[in-house]
Amino acid sequence: MLPKALLSRGAALAALDLSLPVRTAQRAASSVTIPPPACMLQPLEVPTRYLFGPGPSNVSPRVLAAGGRPIIGHLHPEMYQIMNDIKKGIQYAFQTSNNMTLSMSGSGHTAMECAVFNTVEPGESVLVSINGVWGERVAEIAERMGGKVHTLVKSPGGHFTNEEIEKALAKHKPVLFFLTHGESSAGLVHPIDGIGDLCRKHNCLFLVDSVASLGAAPLLMDQQNIDILYTGSQKALNAPPGTAPISFNDRACHKMFNRKTKPVSYLLDMTHLSNYWGNDGKPARDYHHTGPVSGFFTLRESLAILAEKGLENSWRQHKEVAEYLWKGIEDLGLKLFIKDKDLRLPSVTTIAIPEGYNWRELLTYMMKHHQMEMTGGLGPSIGMVIRVGLMGYNCSKPNADKALAALADALKHCPKSKA
């Protein structure tokens, strides 16, 4: 007979009812005042959709299958081997030889908080560039933990010159400067060259968010002197949401392991995480938290796919498909939000809301009639853009054609009305 835990809930209840003596069953029934919810006795329903928004993206059957492998213990030697493989995969994807490379157990926000919490102490100056929602979030994270936050602000789609950045570094003398490489709320890929050198000159750590750009647009952590880099699993990296690779170089390690105060979060404390990932040189890895075993399987598989394909091929593929999509969008009479082609993010394209249309109606129409997700703006770009993401497994010209056909259909059928 199967152990009770392995029976389905309905079957387990039935088995209980049949086997328990009446008195025990009555006592059990009387102690339970909240009945099993009807929805929980129904099978899980998950629709099949085209996820052509800014993420999560559809993932390959190979990655899905990896997530369906049997669970093993998070401290088993085989799991350590898988984590070691993930570390190597991230080092390749980030183009870094940093020892302090690992994955967070959590989404991109976990990596954002980990980076800030570990490298900034209360009262220290932090400089955050804001040209969309992600800078706003990091500024709030740094403020919440007691950082003295200074901001460099542009409207969504704007970018910062190295001169502007250097001026602000000299003025605010931050310990950390934050920049978003792929600003997914605006559809902008920010130039990186030279900024790491400026941060070194001004004795500051350079923190870069590549959640929406890793694997889709060129980024070279070591060559571009990025001190801390993080990404998320669910975009071009193309695994399910819930894990977030991050890497710290020696400068960042020196700052975070010579603090006067403990980081505000126990879960995100890099002293513990570096041990959990076998990065601290200690002979044993101790229990810190239970990592997302299935999530790490899928992350490993997505990093393996990237390694097999090759980073440069992945960058090329995203650019080619994006250019094909951009032309199709313009052929429909729509305008791209980012005017300069070189500043357009290949993974997430932003379309200026066509005049006279209600963007919500367009998105609702595509979901209803094409089972296709595209999304509106986020934070300061709400009401300005529609976002189309073709990333990883979804990054193909046939999928771009599907997206264009859905857009054309929505434009035809959604009556022009006030947005």
Ligand SMILES: Cc1ncc(COP(=O)(O)O)c(C=O)c1O
């Ligand atoms: C550029 C960027 N940074 C950070 C995040 C946050 O990631 P998550 O939603 O996985 O927490 C996102 C998510 O869309 C993003 O696009």
